[in-house]
Amino acid sequence: MTSYLCKGNQSSMADQVKLHGTWSSPFVYRVIWALKLKGVPYEYVEEDLFKKSPLLQQYNPVNKKIPVLVHGGKPVCESMIIVEYIDQTWPHNPLLPTDPYEKAMARFWVKFAEDKGSIIGSLFRVSGEEHEKAIKESLEMLKIVEEHGLGEKTFFGGDKIGIVDIAFGAFSHWLGVIEETLGLELLQPNAFPRLHAWTKNFKEVPVIKDNLPDRDKMLVQLKGIREMYLASK
Amino acid sequence: MAGEVVLLNFWPSTFGLRVRIALAEKGIKYEYKEEDLSNKSPLLLEMNPIIKQIPVLIHNGKPVCESLLIVQYIDEVWNDKSPLLPSDPCQRAQARFWADFVDKKVYVASRKVWRPKREEQEEGKKEFLETLKTMEGELGDKPYFGGETFGYVDVSFIPFYSWFHAYKVLDNINIEAECPKIDAWAKRCLQKETVAKNFPDKKKVYEFVAQTRKKYVSA
Numbered sequence: 246m247t248s249y250l251c252k253g254n255q256s257s258m259a260d261q262v263k264l265h266g267t268w269s270s271p272f273v274y275r276v277i278w279a280l281k282l283k284g285v286p287y288e289y290v291e292e293d294l295f296k297k298s299p300l301l302q303q304y305n306p307v308n309k310k311i312p313v314l315v316h317g318g319k320p321v322c323e324s325m326i327i328v329e330y331i332d333q334t335w336p337h338n339p340l341l342p343t344d345p346y347e348k349a350m351a352r353f354w355v356k357f358a359e360d361k362g363s364i365i366g367s368l369f370r371v372s373g374e375e376h377e378k379a380i381k382e383s384l385e386m387l388k389i390v391e392e393h394g395l396g397e398k399t400f401f402g403g404d405k406i407g408i409v410d411i412a413f414g415a416f417s418h419w420l421g422v423i424e425e426t427l428g429l430e431l432l433q434p435n436a437f438p439r440l441h442a443w444t445k446n447f448k449e450v451p452v453i454k455d456n457l458p459d460r461d462k463m464l465v466q467l468k469g470i471r472e473m474y475l476a477s478k
Numbered sequence: 479m480a481g482e483v484v485l486l487n488f489w490p491s492t493f494g495l496r497v498r499i500a501l502a503e504k505g506i507k508y509e510y511k512e513e514d515l516s517n518k519s520p521l522l523l524e525m526n527p528i529i530k531q532i533p534v535l536i537h538n539g540k541p542v543c544e545s546l547l548i549v550q551y552i553d554e555v556w557n558d559k560s561p562l563l564p565s566d567p568c569q570r571a572q573a574r575f576w577a578d579f580v581d582k583k584v585y586v587a588s589r590k591v592w593r594p595k596r597e598e599q600e601e602g603k604k605e606f607l608e609t610l611k612t613m614e615g616e617l618g619d620k621p622y623f624g625g626e627t628f629g630y631v632d633v634s635f636i637p638f639y640s641w642f643h644a645y646k647v648l649d650n651i652n653i654e655a656e657c658p659k660i661d662a663w664a665k666r667c668l669q670k671e672t673v674a675k676n677f678p679d680k681k682k683v684y685e686f687v688a689q690t691r692k693k694y695v696s697a
Contacts, residue, residue, distance in 0.1 A: 251568040307579065307612060321571045323578060330571040345554040349542045356544055357528070393528055 250304070256317030258335055262287040263315040265301055267294060269458045269466055271415035272324040273312045278411050279328045281452045283335040325355050328411055340408040351409050354394050354401060358412035361386045365420060368427055369471055372478065383431055390416075391440045399446055406450055410443075417444040418457050426467040483508035484536040486522050488515050489678055490686045492585075493545035494533040495637035500549045502672035503633070504556040546577055549633055562630045576616060576623060577634035584609040584638065591649055592691060603649060607656055614657045621666060632667060639664040643680040644687035 264280070264287050266273030280287050292301055292311050304313045304320035314321045314330065321330045332340045342348050364382050371379055390413065395401060401409035416432065421444075424430055434441040447453055485501070485508050487494035501508055513522055513532050525534045525541035535542045535551065542551045553562040564570050587609045590602030613635065617623055623631035642664075645651040654661040667673050 251566070251572055255566050256568065307575075316568070319568045321568065323575055326571050326574045326578065329574070330567050333567045333570065345551055346537070346540055346542070348554070349547050349551040352547045352550070353542075353544060356547065389528055 250320055256319055256334070258285075260317030263290055264288070265290045265292050265298075265304070265313040265315070266311045267292055269463050270311060271419045274456065274458070275324045275411050275414055276312045276314060276327050276331070277456050278414065278452055279331045279340060281456055282338055282340065282406075283331060284338075285331065285335055325359060325408075325412060328408060332408070340402075340411065342407070351402075351407065354390075354409040355412040357390070357394070358409070361389075362413070362415060365415075365423060365431070368423065368429075369467070370474055372475070380429065380431070384436075387432060387437055387440060391437045395439050395443055397439075400443065406447065406453075410447060414447070414453070416440070417447045417453070418460070419463070420444075422460060422463045422467055425464060426471055481538040482536075484511060485509070486511050486513050486519075486525065486532050486534040486536070488513050488532050490640075490683055491532060492637035492640065495640065495676060495678070496545045496633050497533045497535060497548050497552070498676040499633050499636065499673055500552045500562065502676055503560045503562065503628070504552060505559065506552070506556060546581065546634060549630065553630070562624075562633060564624070564629070573624070573630045576613075576631045579609075580613070580631075580635050580638070584613065584635070588638070588641070588645075591645065591651070599649070603651055607651065607653075610653060610657045610660055614659045617659055617663055619659075622663070628667065628670060632663075636664060636667045636673060639667075640678055640680065640683050641687060644684040647684055648688060648691065 262280070262285055264273070264276055266276070266289065268291060290298075290300075292298060294311070297309055301311070301313060302309055304315060305311075305322045308322065310322070312322075312324055312327060314327045316330075316334070321327045328340065341351055364379055364386055368376065368379050368383070394409070394413075400406045401413060420432055424432070432441055432444070448457070483501070483506055485494070485497060487498070487510065489512060511519075511521070513519060515532070518530060522532065522534060523530060525536055526532075526543045529543060531543070533543075533545055533548060535548045537551075537555070542548050549562065563573055584606070587602065587606040591599060591606055593599050593602055620626075622628050623635065642651075642653050645653065668677065
């Protein structure tokens with residue numbers, strides 16, 4: 246994103262919305278869930294990450310990554326930045342609390358999900374001692390989320406889902422597929438009863454239930470990624 | 479809006495400096511508490527039990543952690559003067575993107591300069607300079623990242639300038655020569671009282687960096 250791409254009048258709620266993404270990315274789904282929760286119609290554009298479209302490179306010249314939301318021709322990048330943008334532009338059904346302190350707390354957990362959540366993804370790209378270390382760190386991270394993030398609440402957002410639930414969304418569906426691919430069980434119900442319950446409650450929310458990538462397809466994809474890594478060693 | 483404001487900080491921290499500048503921009507009076515990071519206070523551990531890091535802003539007894547989140551909090555609560563984030567959603571998202579870039583790319587690359595091996599250091603330097611050049615591209619010919627006025631991205635990035643002298647002397651990275659627009663922008667920011675009054679002395683930062691570095695880098 247660069248300055249010139251924001252020129253012109255503020256995009257109105259009625260302007261066209263496009264989402265550039267890849268079919269199995271949890272980052273893309275964060276944006277899909279936000280758009281669906283707000284009832285915002287959009288056009289989805291599937292990108293090939295091995296052959297990035299000129300449009301993607303134009304909209305996200307710095308990182309060249311998905312998701313990219315394009316609203317009235319103006320691009321917004323980085324999944325959680327896009328989610329806040331959506332929340333600000335379509336303010337009904339707010340995803341963030343209105344109180345500034347509660348907002349700061351919510352953003353803390355969003356940042357935590359961003360900074361620490363990636364440890365689980367890293368399990369694909371390491372083996373041996375590093376793999377063991379990543380497992381240990383993943384479990385520590387889940388413990389913090391269970392005890393401090395979720396606590397006694399049904400959802401991170403309280404009685405209904407909010408921005409933090411969206412940020413941790415990958416735990417609800419992607420984590421299970423990763424566990425199956427690698428033959429691990431990280432989110433054990435005994436060790437993490439609240440988080441485990443949350444994954445079920447989260448996936449029962451109609452917008453979430455109706456918007457998840459195909460599990461079997463994901464399994465095939467992730468198995469392929471893991472095999473490629475092991476073959477390269 | 480007012481009430482009691484306390485900042486837990488460590489003086490050379492670029493992240494803490496963001497908060498100091500934001501507080502100054504808003505004219506907020508606060509109590510400053512210096513932390514010894516090798517011996518963290520019970521207050522710090524109580525206020526930030528998860529990350530256990532500075533800066534922490536304590537407003538009316540309630541803690542806010544993570545420098546960029548603190549700056550956003552300050553901007554939202556003390557919204558009567560010196561807005562830091564733009565109100566237009568697209569520009570706001572863009573400002574967040576670039577502040578995020580400073581954290582995820584510029585800062586991360588700057589740490590790679592301290593890698594133990596020589597070749598890794600050289601690679602780190604190259605990456606660090608590339609991220610600075612990207613920032614320079616984004617600045618363009620604007621006086622500030624925020625446009626005509628000092629804003630959120632400026633607050634997020636200017637503290638790193640306090641370490642540039644140390645990088646020049648210790649690592650031979652001449653940012654003034656490599657990124658002249660960034661250098662000019664930094665000097666422009668330092669003409670602001672809110673920045674200048676809070677900026678640590680560059681020689682003190684250099685001594686601190688040199689001393690800390692010995693722990694990370696072999697001779």
